Amino acid sequence: MFNFWNMQVKIFGVRGCCFGIANMILVKRIREALYSALLLQDISFFDSETVGDLTSRLGADCQQVSRVIGNDLNLILRNVLQGAGSLIYLLVLSWPLGLCTVGICTILSAVMLIYGRYQKKAARLVQEVTASANQVAQETLSLIRTVRVHGTEGEELGRYKWWLGKLADISLRQSAAYGFWNLSFNSLYHSTQVIAVLFGGMAILAGHITAEKLTKFILYSEWLIYSTWWVGDNISSLMQSVGASEKVFRLMDLLPSSQFIERGVKLQGLTGLIEFIDVSFYYPSRPTVPVVQHVSFSVHPGEVVAIVGFSGSGKSTLVNLLLQLYEPTNGQILIDGHPLKELDIMWWRERIGYVGQEPKLFRMDISSNISYGCTHYIKQEDIEWAAKQAYAHDFISALPNGYETLVDDDLLSGGQRQRIAIARAIIRDPSILVLDEATSALDAESEYNVQGVFRSVRSDLTTRSVIVIAHRLSTIKAADKIVVMDGGQIVEIGSHRELLLKDGLYARLTRKQADAMS
Numbered sequence: 001m002f003n004f005w006n007m008q009v010k011i012f013g014v015r016g017c018c019f020g021i022a023n024m025i026l027v028k029r030i031r032e033a034l035y036s037a038l039l040l041q042d043i044s045f046f047d048s049e050t051v052g053d054l055t056s057r058l059g060a061d062c063q064q065v066s067r068v069i070g071n072d073l074n075l076i077l078r079n080v081l082q083g084a085g086s087l088i089y090l091l092v093l094s095w096p097l098g099l100c101t102v103g104i105c106t107i108l109s110a111v112m113l114i115y116g117r118y119q120k121k122a123a124r125l126v127q128e129v130t131a132s133a134n135q136v137a138q139e140t141l142s143l144i145r146t147v148r149v150h151g152t153e154g155e156e157l158g159r160y161k162w163w164l165g166k167l168a169d170i171s172l173r174q175s176a177a178y179g180f181w182n183l184s185f186n187s188l189y190h191s192t193q194v195i196a197v198l199f200g201g202m203a204i205l206a207g208h209i210t211a212e213k214l215t216k217f218i219l220y221s222e223w224l225i226y227s228t229w230w231v232g233d234n235i236s237s238l239m240q241s242v243g244a245s246e247k248v249f250r251l252m253d254l255l256p257s258s259q260f261i262e263r264g265v266k267l268q269g270l271t272g273l274i275e276f277i278d279v280s281f282y283y284p285s286r287p288t289v290p291v292v293q294h295v296s297f298s299v300h301p302g303e304v305v306a307i308v309g310f311s312g313s314g315k316s317t318l319v320n321l322l323l324q325l326y327e328p329t330n331g332q333i334l335i336d337g338h339p340l341k342e343l344d345i346m347w348w349r350e351r352i353g354y355v356g357q358e359p360k361l362f363r364m365d366i367s368s369n370i371s372y373g374c375t376h377y378i379k380q381e382d383i384e385w386a387a388k389q390a391y392a393h394d395f396i397s398a399l400p401n402g403y404e405t406l407v408d409d410d411l412l413s414g415g416q417r418q419r420i421a422i423a424r425a426i427i428r429d430p431s432i433l434v435l436d437e438a439t440s441a442l443d444a445e446s447e448y449n450v451q452g453v454f455r456s457v458r459s460d461l462t463t464r465s466v467i468v469i470a471h472r473l474s475t476i477k478a479a480d481k482i483v484v485m486d487g488g489q490i491v492e493i494g495s496h497r498e499l500l501l502k503d504g505l506y507a508r509l510t511r512k513q514a515d516a517m518s
């Protein structure tokens, strides 16, 4: 009647195609998820969702999705067809016995549904707990020096064990649920056989069906129940995958920043005039805490402006707004009179040189780290020129492979990393230079020399505007203008002399620093 074997062979042929499609979808999904992650407007997403967690999800979750499409869907399709065939044949053989089997399969499906939902929830939990355990392991290993110095190996191990214990708990409950599901299946399967033998035997005795028909019936009802079981098993595995992949789906649902979608304005030249006009800002993760309030100041072309203030007063946040990592909540930033948010983001970032507080280098050779982000081809001699300007050439030349040396976190000191980051900023020959504690790890002499380079005119003889955040008096004194911040607001603006005469917060800060030095 039904050549199931042939049917299986044909459907298994489809399996190869399914896997092919699944792998294509997998690659596309990973690309989409990475794309959404890289182009997010709110980069604080990465603060809450640790990067390690995200990357493990990108791999593991997408593989789950691929497995579902390539394997589970194929098996579901095969068993639905097989079950439907068996059901039709059973009803043709004997509809009362066929209906009994349908009743048992319905109960089986209901148990399956509950089990599938449970698996979905459990899979989500397993993903979350595994991610937390991984995070602890990653954190402990990356902060191994801090852990050793504080002698907290035992505590860290305890933290890791706690998460593993939670994982074991969930796995135990999952196994119990699987046992219950298997028990239900076996009980229902055997009850079908008992019903078939009991009622079928009675029907044979009454002469309604033949022994041959009953044998066929038992065989096909077995097919039907097994198909129902397989469909259930695969649907629960599908639910698990859906549960586990929810985070990746959520990531892909986030819209990329409009900065990258809409092409903005490219100015005909950039003089370097920056104006902050009544700028206020709240971080999206802390919408009730104003970090910057009604800030207005300007940086004229060629000017060096220092931003000073207590720790946490909002200095780096101002820089983040200028780099367009965030949009001001109120007010606006103008560049050469044009609103910053209307400028083409790539064009703008090409014209800015930025050195952050603790510059991070990529695991590439030193030359690639220096030329990182440059849009045109950079000659080796230009890289060496930038390194010389940043007072990095001597130590780079002393490394075993010179500029070809692969950068490793342990290889370079904080000051050496800063010099490479400074060379990276200089090589871009930017119109605007932003330095956030960029020379804090340099010795006094190197800092003095490097400052001269920051100020110098650009290769096309135009001036360069510099915004510098610093705590060291020597750096601040050299600025044309000093902006003093306190609690997210500007409390004083002026030159070093003017501010000392004012005898306000700046004068107090400099006196304290002078006292500390003496």
Ligand SMILES: Nc1ncnc2c1ncn2[C@@H]1O[C@H](COP(=O)(O)OP(=O)(O)OP(=O)(O)O)[C@@H](O)[C@H]1O
Residues within 6 Å of the ligand: 044, 047, 283, 285, 286, 291, 309, 310, 311, 312, 313, 314, 315, 316, 317, 318
């Ligand atoms: N991504 C963030 N999400 C939420 N709050 C943040 C974030 N980054 C900084 N903050 C908060 O904003 C405030 C200002 O931080 P900011 O880094 O701008 O200060 P700062 O003056 O540069 O400090 P420092 O001199 O120590 O670098 C702080 O209270 C800080 O906790």
